[in-house]
Each structure stands twice: as C-alpha cells, then as structure tokens.
Amino acid sequence: MTQILTQIENLSQIDSIFIFDWEQLSHDRSILEYSKLIGVFHDFNMLSSSIEKQMEFLNEHFQTFSFFDQNEYLIKDLSKHTADLLWYQLYHDVLSQPSYVTEDALQTMIHEFRSLYRENSKTFETIENFAREYRSDDALQWYLKKTFLYRMINKALKVKDIDQLYVLKSFMKDLTQCFIREHRKLIETGKEKLIVYRGMKLSRDQIEKFTENLGQLISTNGILITTSDHLIAMNQIICNQEKANLCSILLKIECDLLHMNGIDVIADLEEEYQMILFNSNATFQLVDVKMNEEITLIQLILSNESQTMKEKYINDSRRRIANISLDILFGQLMCDMGLWNQSQHYLEYLLNGSQLNNEDLAQIEYSLGDVYQLKAKWYDARKYYDRAYQAFNMQITYYPSGDITMMESLNNIGDLLFDQKQYNDALSYYQQALTICQTHAPYAINSVAFCMNNIGIILCTQQKYAEALEYHQKALNILENKSSLYQTGITDSLCYIGDLMIEEEKYSEARDYYRKALTLLENYLASPHINIADILNRMGHVLYHQRKYDEAIELYQQSLSVREKLDPDGNIDMATVLINIGKVLYETADDDGALSYYRRALVIQEKCYQSPHIDIADTLNSIGLALYGQKKYDEALEFYQRSLSIREKLDPTDNIEMGTVLTNAGRALYKKADGDGALEYYRRALAIQEKYYQSPHIDIADILNRIGLALYGQKKYDEALEFYQQSLSIREKLDPADNIEMATVLTNAGRALYKKADDDGALEHYRRALAIQEKYYQLPHIDIADILNRIGLALYGQKKYDEALKFYQRSLSIREKLDPDGNIDMATVLTNIGLALYKKGDDDDGALEYYQRALAIQEKYYQSPHIDIATCLNSIGFALCRQKKYNEALDFYQQSLCIREKLDLLDSIDTATLLCNIGHTMYEKYDYNATHSYYQRALVIQEKYYELPHINVANTLNRIGLTLYDQKKYDEALEFYQRSLSIREKLDPDGNIDMATVLTNIGLALYKKADDGALEYYRRALAIQEKYYQSSHMDIAESLNRIGLALCDQKKYDEALEFYQRSLSMQETLDPDGNIDMATVLTNIGLVLYEKADDDGALEYYQRALVIQEKYYQSRHIDIAKSLSRIGLALHDQKKYDEALEFYQRSLFTREKLDLLGGIDSATVLTYIGLSMHEKGDYDAARSYYQRALVIQEKYYESPHFDVAKSLNRIGNMQSEENEC
Template identity: 25%
Template sequence: MGNQTLTTIAASGTVAINTTTADSTAVLPRPVRRVLQNFLLVWLDANIDESNENFKKPLQCLRRIVATITTFTDVDECIDFLSGIQNEKVFMIVSGVLGRQIIPDIEACAQLESIYVFCDNQSIHEQWTKTVPKVKGVYTQIEPICEALRIDRENCDRAMISISFNGIDALFMYTQLLKETLLDIEDDDAKSIREFVDYCRLQGDIDENHIDKFEREYRLHTPIWWYTGPYFIYSMLNRALRLMDVDIILKMGFFIRHLHQHIETLHREQQSTNTMTSTLFQVFRGQGLSIENFEKMKRTKGGLMSFNNFLSTSCNRNVSLEVFARPAAFAGPYSVGILFVMTINATSCKKSSIAFVDVNKHGYYKDQEEEILFSTHTIFRIDRMEQINDYHTDRLWEVNLTLTVYDNMGEYSKALSCYERSLEIRKMALPSNHPDLAASYNNIGMVLDNMGEYSKALTWYGRALEVQKATLSPNHPDLATSYENIGVVLDNMGQYVEALSSYKRALEIRKIGRPSNHPDLADSYNNIGLVYNNMGEYLKALSSYQRSLDIRKVALPPNHPDLATSYNNIGVVFKNMGEYDKALSLYEQSLEIRKVALPSNHLDFAQSYNNIGSIYKCMDEYLKALSYYEKDLEVSQKALAKNHPDLGKSYNNIGEVYDKMGEYSKALSYYERALEVWKIALPPTHPHITVVNGNIENIKKRL
C-alpha cells in the first residue's frame, strides 16, 4: 500500500487532525468521532486537497448541511473507519473510480445510509450504480448533492427518534419517569446555558458560528424556534434521548424544560381561542423504522408505544407519505417505510395534561409548514397495521395510532406506580403549593378513577384543586377541569347533588373564559344533563343535553365522537321516559358515528351495545337484548380492570335478561358476579348494591 492521507475538516475551516503521511507499516491516527449528532459525512477521493479551489467551494456548500466532514484518500483506511461506527448513520461522497472499488465491500453496512457519487463523467458511472440501492445519484456538481444530503439528513434524524414499546422495552416506564424528573429540576438557567455552550465547544463537531449564535441570541428566540431551526439542537437532543446519554440529557435539561413549558403555554392559548383543540382529529408522520423496531411494533399491536422525544407531526398526509415514508421503504433491506396515522382526542389531552401546539406561526419556518408538535414522551396505542400497496416494495406500511395516557390499556398498577414515584421526586424538589404537584395529584386521581376506586380518586382530585386554588386565578380553566373531574367521581359514587354543584361551578368558570359555542361548554352542559338524568329529573336533563348537542353541531365535524355521546345521552332520557322507539333511533345513530370515528375496541362501543340491549329488554325482545349485552361485556372485559364498576353493570344486565327468560340459575350467577364487583368498587350505600341485592333475594325465592 502506498502513502495514505486522512483529514478531518471541522466546520470552522480548521483542520482537526493534521494531514498524516505514512508508509504501509505506520499506524495512522483515527479521526475524532462525533458524539453529538445522529449522522456523519465521509468523503473518499484520492485527490482531496482543501487548498485546491476545486474542493474549497464544495466544502463550503457541504458545511452548511453538516458540521464536520471526515475525508479519506485511501480505500482501506475508509473501510476500517466505517467498520467501527455503531451508533450513527453515515452519508458518503465518493469519486467514481474509488466508488467502483469500495462500494461492493461496504454497501451491506447497516450504518451506511446514502452514497453520492461525485465525478466528471456521469454517463459512465450511472451504468454500474443502477444496481446499488444506496447510491442516491451520480453528480457532476456539488449543489444537487447538498440538496439531496439536506433531505437525507432530515430523514435520518426523523427515523432515529427513540421509540419504546410497553411490555418489550424495559425503558418504556423509566423514560416516563425521566421526563417527570427533568421537568421538575429547577436550576440557574444562565449557568446551565453557559455550561452547555462550553461543552459544545469542547466537542469540536458543531459549527462554531452556530454555537456563538445560540449563546448570543438564545433569549431572543423561542425554544420552538431553536428546535425547528437548521441548527444542532434538534439532532443533538434526538441522539441523546435515543442513546439515553444521561450526560448530554442533563446538560440540555434547561432546554427540554423550556421547550416543554413553551408548548404548554401555547397549547393553553390555542385551546382557549381555537375550537379545533377540543375535537377529534388526525395528524401524520412519515419515517423509516428499523426492522428490529418494526418487529417489536408488530408484537405490541393493541398495546402502547412511546416516542421518547418531542414529536413532530404533519397535518398533510400526502407530504408525510411521499416525502418521508415512501423514500424510507427504499433506503435498504434494514429499513421499513412507515406512515403513522395518529388520532388525537384533544378533550382527553386536556384532562390528562398532554400538550401539543400548531407551530406554523411559532417555528423557524413560519407559515411554511403544517406542523403539530407534541411535548416529549407521548404515548400511543397501536390500533392497526396495514401494508400500503406499492408495486416496487413490500416494506411500506400504514400504522394507525391513538393518543393515550399510560393507564388507558389496563396498565393501572404500573401507571399508578409511575405517577407515585414522580410525585415523590416532585415533593423533594418543589414547594408544597407548586402547580406541578397539582398535576401529579390529578394524574394519580385519574388512574384511580379509571380503576373504579372513586373514594381515593376524590381525595387526590381534591388535593389538586386545593393547590390550584392557592396558585391560579379564580377563573383559570384548570380549575374548571378539576371541578369537572370531581363531579365525575361524585356522580359515579351516587352523590348527585354534590356532583351537580361541582359541574355547575366548572360551567361558571368556562362561561367567563370561553366563547359561547366552545366545546368545553358543551361538555359542561352534557355533564349537568347526566346528573339530572340520574336524579330522575328528565326534562331538565333533556334541556341540558340539547344545549350540549346544539353547540357540538356547530363546533364539531359531523362524525365526531362527542356528537355520538350527545345522541346517546338524549336516547337515555327518552328511554327513561318510556319513549323506546325514539331512544332506539338515537342509540343507533350514535353507534353509526362511533363505527366511523373510533377503533373497534373502544370502550364507547360497550356503552352503545349496553344501551341498545336495554331498549330491546324493555320491548321484551330478550334474545336481541342478550346479544347486545354480551357484546357490551366482551368490550368491557378487554378495556377495564377486573373490578371496575361498569363490569358490574354488564353482569347485572345479563342477569336481568336471564331472569326475564326464566333461566334463574344463570341469572343468579350473573347477579352474584355483579355484587362481587360492586362490593369492592362502590360504597356499601350505593344504589347499585341495593338493586342487585334485591335481584338476588327475588331470584332465590324462585329457585
């Protein structure tokens, strides 16, 4: 082997490792490995010379895309370097002559993402590169390489976002705790920024001009501006969270906290002015996914996955598919192109403190992108996976996700443990009336509410309310949410007068802060109608439900699930008034909307099946009633904890049908199962327990 030359060129224009010339027996120094970004650029050309004008312009162009360019003049040295790369993706520029020599040896390398052949004779080299999928093109000018590299760099960062799967990845729960911990740390921002800047300068693989700009102008721009801009922040944070690089994560803790707080603030502002934030809508994300993660996703179908970073999504399905997902399907045998279709229920986000924001007016590229940005570590349920028909590849898939919280799939004990550990951390770090403690109290209350442990849930919701009263203005929307949460629990406990008072307080606050047709007002009227119905005041219930429906018809799309809820609830009132035909028509209308808008295992289907079954029971069509009640039970058993009070309702209803049909042994069995659940889930004076005890007493007399 002859003389070998290796150079690492830093973005500032200085040479990080001086040109080294050695004979074949010499040990050459290795280039400094980058540690802060997901990718690196390698340029292999026997004639590279930075002082040569033919290379100066290309290098200047490339430095606008990547911070550090590692150059080689020797094939073997380049192969040795590539073989040592484990955690980054490599983009490679290669001359035509050396490309023909090296590509057969490196094209199977999993870390090699893209190859750009840079030569004088395009037609000659296009012939042999046609059979190499990783070769993105043959170029005679540097400008189109820079544009292709810019797109590939964005796709690389997008594909390398950290994802974890519940039940498979041990990090799933711990990344949730990490999020809570980082957001609770309160430190000296000026000191943190200074230490972060000093750290970046020491690494030598970030554009010095970008570091200077960040230090000088950090407070002049918003965190979202920095995150979406063409700087090092996005890639550096992405990589740190992907590799769980705690050192870098802690150094960027101030930025993670600032970005999260900025998203939360804008979310509240947009929520108060834009009715879209209270509706069900879809966003999209196209990206590549490794074969390993794709297999994990298939095994987790029906379960939960977490994006362990701030999540960028688009309102434009076609852009997500054609610009990001489809190209990823052709990136090589180790990649699958994924179009994520994400269903978002903004009302659930509001109740569970999940923040997202339309960054069109706030990002670096203002008015150019239809982007929705979610705060860090957002959790989704994997609903459906379908292959997208494409004549050229079988590695293009559509994956339907539903935004959720950690407790939605029956993971109650794990969720409770996670929230309790988060609370312990916050109590050590925060004063006793800090608003973040209210968020922890609310999260614990929400899990207990979903578990049917209403008394405990009421205690935690009450603690959250007390903190909010001490720290927020009297008409703050978070207070309305707390009053609403307390009302739901009181209603479930049969304390209807207290529930009505709590719901009305939430409505009073919302009337002050919301426009008259805002969906939040519809929620309040709906809840008030629910209590009136439970109290037997059907005309008042009907009036409140109708006001809720009128607002939703104006504010929501025609197949929105909240409209299904309104039709269902009005049907309940008509059923209680004995107008069964009207009730059945409304129930069926509600069910049709849910079939369009919701995944097949959604708990709202249990409600529809239960209510239709109840009408058929009232109309003495017992076989039809039994069929619908069994559908209700099937959905409920999959979605609810085993002692949830709604399961008691399902058992009791089936028992009543068997009772009506004269099958008393079966009826008794279901009544007893209902009683068993309700004794655990409800207070002993609850009306449901009185009813089922009466049913059991009556059935035993017939046996």
C-alpha cells in the first residue's frame, strides 16, 4: 500500500485519495502521513459519503477562470471569436429566449433525475420533495441548499455540458430570473458599492496565469459565491490548509453597482450582505496580484465590458448572417470553439423544437452541416447543407437577407466537396456563391473577397497557379480599397497568395507576403494573438520547404508559444503546429523529438475531435513514420493500422491518402521480412493509385519499385525486374532528363540482374545509375560510393578483378572522406577489395591487409559475437591458407567457428563452408583424419540444408574422396567419388569441367588399384575437356598423359606413346620454355621408349626432362635424382658403363644431400652402380655396392622379398665368377 501511495501522491491529476478496505486488514500507521489521503474506510456507505463531502468541498473552494484581452475587440471582427466569456454571456441570454424552454421541460427534468438517482435513496427523497414543493420563485433557495442541483449545475457550467444544462433548462431559466429579480432589489436599496471576498486554493501555475494577464477580463466559468466578511473568506482558506501542493488565495472584488448593466449580482440582504452571488455571465477586470509567503491577494473589479463585447459579437455575426437568432448563434459559437458534440446536440434540440420558423429551420440545418463537416462526417454534412440551401432558395422572396446565408451555404457545400477532394464540384459551388454575392449583395465586400479566395484555393490545389493568383489578387484589391474594417480579410488574402507561392516553390516571395500580413496584424492586434500565431506557422512552413530547419523550428515554436498562452489546454490549430515541429524534427532524423510532438498533437486531436477524424489518421501515420525511423517496426505497424482503420471508416471507397498509409504499412512489413504482407499492402496501394491518378504518375512509379523490392526479397528476380522496368518506364516518360529517384530504380534493377548472374545487364544499369548520381550529387556522396561498390561486384562476377578493384577503391576513397573513422559499409568494401586481390592470386598480402582492416572496423562497431565478424575471420583464414600459413589460418577459422557456435549457427550452410575450409587446411597439413572429420560434418549440414541433388554436396563428396585417396583407402575413395559423380550427372547430364575432375579422380583411384577401368574414366574426362576448353589446355594435356600411363601399364606402348606425344605437343604450345609438368611427360615418353628398347630415344627425352628440372627446381631435388638414375640405366644398356656410372653417382649424391640414402630407391641406384662396376670387372666395388643395397633392402622389406633374393644372388654369382678367375 505504501508503495502505491508513494507513486500517486505527487500526481497533479489527483487531489484526494480514499482507501476502501473491505477485508479490514491492518495498515502501517505511516500511510496516514500522506497529505492527500482522506481516510481508510471499511464501510461502503461511509466511503460514498466521504467522497461526496470532499467533492462538495472542492466545488466550494476551487474555481476555474478564463481570461480575455478586451483591448482587441474594438478593432477586431468578433464573429468567429471563441472566448469562454462569450459562451457564458450567450448562455445567460439564451435562457431568456421564450422558445428555449418548453412547457413540459420541468417534468422532463424531474423524470431524468428520478432515473439517474433511483439507487440513491437520500437524493431520491430530495427529488420527490422537489417535485412536490418546487415553485419557480424558489429556484435560488433550492440552488443554495447545495443538494444534487447545486453540484450538477456547477459541474455542467464549468465543463459546458450542454446535454446536462438542456435537462436543467427549466430550472436554469428560473434561477436566472431569480438572479435578475434579486439584483433589482439590491439596486433599489441604493447600495452603490460593494467590496467582497472569496478564499480559495490555486496551484502555482494558475497563479502564474493571473500574473501574465494583468489588466485583462476574467470569467469565473460558473456562479461565484463570495462574502462581504473578510474574516469568513480567510476561514475558507484556513480550513484546507493541509493541501501543501496548493497556494492560499484571497479574492478581493470591488463592485460599482450603479454602472452594471446586464450582470446579475445579488446579496443576502437579511444577513447584511454576508453572501454575495455573481451569476455565470459576470466578468471582472484583473487589477493586481500581490504575493507573499502565506496568502496571495488577487484584486478584481466587476466589469460590464463583457456586455459590450457580447453586443459586438452579435452585431459582427449578424453582419455576416443577417438576423441570425441568438439561440442559433449560440450553437455556432460552440462549433467555432471546437465543442462539436455540444454544438450538434444543442442544434438538434433546437431542430426538434416546435416553435421554429422556416428561416430558423434552414439556419439550424446549415449550422448542423458545419458541425458534421468539421467532424469529417461528410455524408451527414452534405445532407444538411443541401436541405439548408433548398430552404434558403425557396425563401429569397420572403427573406431578402437570405442571400448571404445562401452564399455561405453554397460555400460550405464547396468546403465539404473540397475536403472530399471533389475539386471540380467544389469549384462550381464556390462560383455560384460568388455570383450571389456579386448580384444580390454587392455591399457584402468581405463575402465577395471570401468567395474569390475560396475559388483561388481550389485552383491552386488543381495546380492552376496563374488563375488562382488572379482570384486572390482580386480579393486583395477589393479589400485594400475599402476601410480598415477588412484588415483580417486583407491578411487572409496575403496568406493565400503566400500559400500559392509555396506551391510554385517561390519561397522568398511567399515569405514576403507572409511578412506583409504579419506587419499588418502586429499594427492593429495586441500580442499574443491567434492570427499572429497562424502567420508565424506559415512562415515556418516556408523555411521548412527551404530545408532551413533550425529557422523553421524557431518560428514554429514562436507560433506554439502564442497558442499556449491563449489556450493552455490546446486546440486543433495548436495540434497542427505541434505536427509541423514534429515534421521538422523528423526531417533532421530526430525521431525521438518528432514522436514527442506528434504524440502531443494526437492527445489534443483525440480530445477535440470525435474519432474517426482524418486529422487523427494523419497524425497516427506520422507517428508510425517516426517509429519506423527508430526501427520499431511492430509499433509503427500498429499506428499505420489505426490510421488505416479510421480512413476506411471515413471513406470505404479508398483515396490517395489511404494509398500512402498502405505503402507505409508495406514498408514496415518489408523491414520485418514479411514479404507477403508487404506485397499485399503495396498492391492495394497500387490499385488505389491507378484508380485515382492519370498514368504516368510518380507515385505509381514509386510503388512499382517497392513491389519490385518485395519480390526481390522473395528471390523472385524475374518478377521484380518486371516491376522495376515498369517503374523506370514511367519515370522516363515523366522526366526524360533523368532524376535521382530513377538512379535508385536502376540500381534495384541492377541488383536483380546481378542475382540472376546477368553481370552484363547489372553493369549496364549500375553505370546508368552512376551517371545520374554523378550529375546530381556533389562528391563525396554515399550513394555514389554504394553504386561504385556494386559495379565492382558485377565486374568481380565477370572475373575482371583489376577493373573491379578500381571501382572498389573509388568507393573506399569516398567513404574515407565521408567517415574517416570507418563504418560497417566501409568494412564491406574493404572485404570486397580483399576478395578481388585474393582472386587475382598475386597479392595475398594485400588481401590480408584489407580483410584485417575490415575486421578491425567490425570489431569496433559490432557487439561480439556477430556473423559478419565470423565471415571476415573465415576470409582471413582463406588468404593465410593460400600463403601456406596453415596454423595461422586454422586459428582464424576456429575463431570464426567459435562465433558461429555462440550464435547457434553451427547447423547453418555458411558453417558448412567454414568446416570445408578447415578440412582443406588440415588436408594441406597431411592430417587426413581431421580433414575427413571436418568434411563429414560439413556434408551432414549440406545434406540437411539443401534439396538433393546439389552441387555443393557433390563438391564435398569429392573432397572426402581425395582425403581417402591420400590415405590409400582407394575403395572408400571410389565410393565418395561415385556419389559425387551421380549428383553431377543429374544436375548436368551433358557434363562440365568439374565433372571431368571427378571422372579423373575416379580414374586415379582405379589406376592405383591397377584396375583397367581407369582408362575409361580418363577418356570420359578428356571428352568433356575437349568439348569445353579451347584447344591446347593444360587439363587436356594432363588427361592425355594419364591415358598414356594407363596404356603403358597395359603394355600398349605405341598407343601410350601417341597420347604422350599429344600431351607434349600441347604443353609446348602452351609453354614453349617448358615446365615441370612437361618434364613429367618427357620422362614418361622416355620410359615407353626404354621399354621398346629405344635407348637413344629414351636418353634424348630423359635428358630434355633433366634440363627442365634443373632449371625449375632448386638444386638437389628427388625428381632430378630419378632422372639421373634413368639416364644412367639407358647408358648402361648401351654398355656405356663409365657414363652410366657418372649419372648414377650424381643421382646417389643428390639423394645423400636430401638425406634419402636410407630409402628403397637409393638401394636401386646402389644396385645399378654395382651392376656397372660388375660389367667393368671391378668386383670389389661391385660387391661393396651390392652389399650396401642389401642392407637397405633387408631393413626396408619384410623378409622374404624378391629384391633381397636378387641382391643375395648377385653377390653369390660374383663370388663364383671371382673363384673361376
């Protein structure tokens, strides 16, 4: 309980707190310390009684006030003035109208009270006494009894509750008559002056309003009860001293009774004037406010200036609408005050009255049309306007004064049609109204100008600016040629011309017209004034359009300040200014500030309008836009939907503004990745636009582009392109010279083409977009940086890496100028540069540098873990792997994997790619078990993620096969190769280069198994390569060589030689200087010739191979050792033993340097040397080499072994030969 009290104790909206404890729980006595707590109650009747007493006390001691600057009214047309003071003056007079109160009004009131209080026995008894005893002369006594009547009247007057006052009208009329009667009695006593007092409580803000309005008139918004006894007034203050949040106030009022006309002041004469009452039409002039620590003294003088103002208001209104009755005028006043419900209900009461003449009937219907139009209930408004117009039209003969009223009725029908955007029909009614003014009422200068300005507004809306200016200028000339009575009309015309200048984007001229209007107003209106606030708002609008947002805000704030002083509770025009401030803040990306002002505006609109209303719909949309800017898409959608709901109620047939909100809702759904939802709203918006706009229209082009974006998000690139092209077509018709929005659509079309792998088409669109941007933007500009990057991507897709790099670098340069500290988009471009350098294959260090720069930015801006960081770490690992820095690469790959694990992305397809990269690195480190494990993990993800068959699955299967091949697990390798091949054959039955690679791998595995089937796969691979490659390609040369190897193993030496020669010829064409692969083929040819006993031919090819190897290898390479031994063998067969020995020794020396003397191949060379020595008859040397070979063989081979037996045999044969010698 204490916690709740603490939270609500200081809320200004709460005056008193009551606790109802029906369970009678015990409470901490500390709760009694809260000053607003009245008590804790266990009985409901006691609680009800306490609340009732507190309400009576508050009604007795708290008063509301309205202020009015009386200095304005002499020079101002009051016909549209909306002061509370006028409401109380007119209500007082309406009560005196004979038609207002019907005979059965009293009984109706009693019946209503009985129904209302039937559950309250005490009050019901009072009502029954009232029904039996009441007489009209007793109204004042019944009021002062402070029964339900007292409370009901005070509340109804305070809040202007016309429904309650209408129920009370019989009693209120009697009460007014009592006041008038008692006032006469007071005057008859000869009493000339009175000084009275009233003690009360006010907040500090209320006191501040008094100090700000010294010298002005004050209305008490109800009946004021005072006393001539100063001590009684002081006691009124003291009895509520515990209200610490309020200040003690003593009102001191001086009354000159002899000079008061029309204001009812009554006194209780029998009690020596101790109770003095002022009726609700009483007004006072604020003379002084004296503040001290204990009590603030507010001095007032009773004033009759309100009567003069009331008369001027009536006369000004009747100059506009001749002979309008007082009761109807009261209804129009409420409408002008924004009390639309009260006005509607009051006018309906009048309409249903039985004593109306035809002219009043027409005027009431006309006024009801005004109310319904302001409430945006256009059907009802048109119904009443039409009925009023017909009535006025029939009455011209009998009511000549009806001409101007007819004009206003026609004007209002025009206004109604204007609000419904039926501009041609509205124009017709405005022109009829003008004709009436000019023909039947030429004296109504202001009305003629008014009609002309309305016509000008329509023409401006129709973009007929020259015609519009002509009408506004005519209106201005008419008014300027007449008396100063039309100053307001002059300023209106100046403002309308300023509005027109804004539409023509002549902002300086617009501001000149507004300044002229402001100067006129400041010369004859005292500030603050609502008209001044309006022009300040318009001037802010000029600056808004000029993008001078700081200056615009300043003027909007000045306008707002004036309005807040004039009407602290706010009104519709204040809401408009708040919205304008919100728009400026929205344009400057201050979404928080914009939201604050939009929400303030919405509160006022929802208070002043009856929902649904189009202005509320607009504000809801604006709030949605601000929330969208904050990326609060769910909240934005909620407000868009509320806006749509109102619009659908107001206009079920759709309109352009509804199309705008539908578009906004679509954008929010698009951001939420709800492509289907976005498309639905976009298509609805498009249907509305195509219905209302004549094609081509820029809004249609915009929505077509958005539909394209939504389809693009759904990966429907062909459909997206179709809509982009439609959008482009419209834009090209509207602006053949191009514009920046066209560049956006070109970019979008380029993106779709890029996704379709149409790099040429993408490039074309990107380059066109770039040309437009470079024409319209000043460098550096972020959009140019973005399109340069996209061009780079398209060129990268074409494998034009050097060109791509140039565009990436230009994009990077712009971004570095715009944001030297870097940002995420810059990191993307850095990554792209790294990728291009990596693909070029000649600058891995450069690629690493850019990747690491990108990583540094990402780690600065992202909260780790983040997927972009994981991707960048993977790219760095890839570059390091190619530099053979496998341990470093693994470190980065593992960091990337760790991030994905934290993000719960281990099952994602990108993780599969990373696992493959780790597997490849392990493969390069010859850790085949680990390689196999990572490839298998990747394969599991891919088979789960992809719909089979899929190329990435085929690739991973091939990699696993390679790993098993290197582990000499040829059967298992073949199984994976075959699975990879099967997928590829389904995806591309005609074959492709990657299929050729897998066919080759199968052939290699079969070759290792000594399976003649290898030849078939090699031939299939060759057929695909010869189909896809231009003649002379290294892959073809390698396949020819492999086929030669397979044929050689089958001892088909001539066929093998043919394929070797074809391979050699192709390699010589590709690389005349030779290379290691060429040396291999030369060796293979040599081996075949050797097998064919063509030692000379074999020697030639061996020696050519040796030359290339010695050129390309660093000295002492195993391939050189092998070639030397082969040359030695061929020379040996030619019985050139000395030369053979020389090559054998060189081979053995190379192996020794390579630390390979213990290898089995070294045993073979030692044997060859032994054989040559043997042939030369050097048995000791031969034996020595044989024995060295035998030692290696016995160590290397598991016994028994054929090579060991041969060595033993050689040694034994040589011993026999020595013995024979």
